[in-house]
Amino acid sequence: MTQAKWIDISQPLTNKMAHFPGDTPFNYALTYTKEQTGSVNVGQITGSVHTGTHIDAPFHYDSNGKTVDLLDLDIYIGEAVVLDVSYTDKITADTLKQFDLSGVSRVLLHTSLPNNPERFPDQMPELDPSIAAFLNENGVNLIGVDMPSVDPPESKDLTAHHALYQHGIFILENLMLDDVDPGCYELIALPLAIDDADGSPVRAVLRPID
Template sequence: MIDISRTLNADTPTWPEDEPFSYDLTASKAETGSVNIGQFTTSCHTATHIDAPFHFNDSGLTVDQLPIDLYMGPVLIIDLTTKQRITPEDLNFINLSDVRRVILKTDAWPNGDPFPTEIPELDSRLGAFFHEHGIELVGVDLPSVDPLDSKSLDTHHAFEENDIHILEGVALDGVEAGHYYLSALPLKLEGADGSPVRAVLQSI
């Protein structure tokens, strides 16, 4: 089992102006006589998380409306660590037969590093390309599938238009390209635009 989740703590990098992660022990065992009770606050898009279409489309599906089988099953990790821009042409040599989920490894945001100032760009044409090849979930080791300063979010929208869902912020340090079994289930958050996940790979 390989944990590809980023740790949530006070030092977890977050989107600028986003709600940072915090955990507080609001009642101790000494106070309650039986248990410790904590609470946490965070943005839905901190560390390793999924985007629901509602994140960028007011009429898009929310987290609780997404089919959970998207986030469990065989996945192909593709090594694209030399690319500053990822296009369909970069993937023409990959055999995507019988592949439903892919994770693109860029190594552009190593686990533990501060929030990046720039990341590789994913060409919006990848939406149609992945749809043509039967891909339904695309993961990245980046905070976003679009440039960090994008307001139009072209790749997010291209993915939604092609029924492709998004997993962001996975930690792939030391993980080799190849086939694995993925589990990255979101919390069942009613009406939410995203959710943290505990993303785990298993060798197959």
Template sequence: MGKKWIDISQPLTNDIAHWPGDTPFSYETVFTKDETGSVNIGKITTSLHTGTHIDAPFHFLNEGKTVLDLDLELYIGKAKLVDVSDWDEVTPEAFFNSELDGVQRLLVKTKKQVEPHIFPQEIPRLSPELAPFLKEKGVRLLGVDLPSVDALNSKEMETHHALYQHDIHILENIYVEHVEPGLYEIIALPLPIKGGDGSPVRAVIRPL
């Protein structure tokens, strides 16, 4: 038996936290088997940025690529999980003891505990200075256990833009408090949403 896949996605439930003012997630069975005589049929309503999701550049740039334009190779392959939960501000210094050379997909644990049903009041700050540092190491995908790579009240979206300028894509709201740091294989494919500024993903990892 090979090593098992570990789910690092937040389950999409009707009480999952969502951005204040954004569309909450909702699932309902619209037609029951008793009504149709054959099947149950469900419906979902959601923001594309609720739960574990990727950001497409169009999310913060009108001229940016949308979900269907993105390279699927970004979201499949070797990844490294690093714990920086002792840092209030995550700067390049937080990774000085981690071997990142050649790491294309970096997953970051910034919090010791994540509450998927409670939207945080504040989150650790990810410095825009991370972007050139991670680019130099070869990182192309940054995954974080946060609803955003910027401060929750940010309008400038400095870190989003810095990562984009260094060709680093964004995966947010991963759930890794139960996972040990190390090397993994990841699959975190977005849905093929035409025109989408983001997409929910089912993110799974397997130890290497």
């Protein structure tokens, strides 16, 4: 039997991609060309660790929280369910109660925000902090969203971040889910092993589970 192919749900890292207002934009450039070195091209990248599809480590919003290098990799590998909540602009615990989350530990939300990596959105759907307790009660420890953040860009309180953190739920942001059908998948979204970092870009991929 032929195994289903992996689906890339990551934003491509390009010099045209949008970045969080005030943060460092992504840039790739050649430091040295093959003509200069006589053997190889050598590139360099600059940009925020929250560039494109990325994870937030607890240290991002809690100075005493774990950094990327201390996170359990099992959080980011395994079965996940993609839920379509694109019919609403406010996602609450009641929104999620219509779905069967039995045995699910990773939830990816396809929201009403269209995927457009080159444009930072003016407005995003709202994640009500009430989802944190509900997800925790159902054994979920990772939430992924197709938005730049689980909180509004202007937020200083970061109520959704902190509610999820207090309930042991880790955060994966800026997924590309417009063309992904709801259902069960195998997820791999590994952060880079960056010492003391508050976040990391990831290459997030899904494979359908029969």
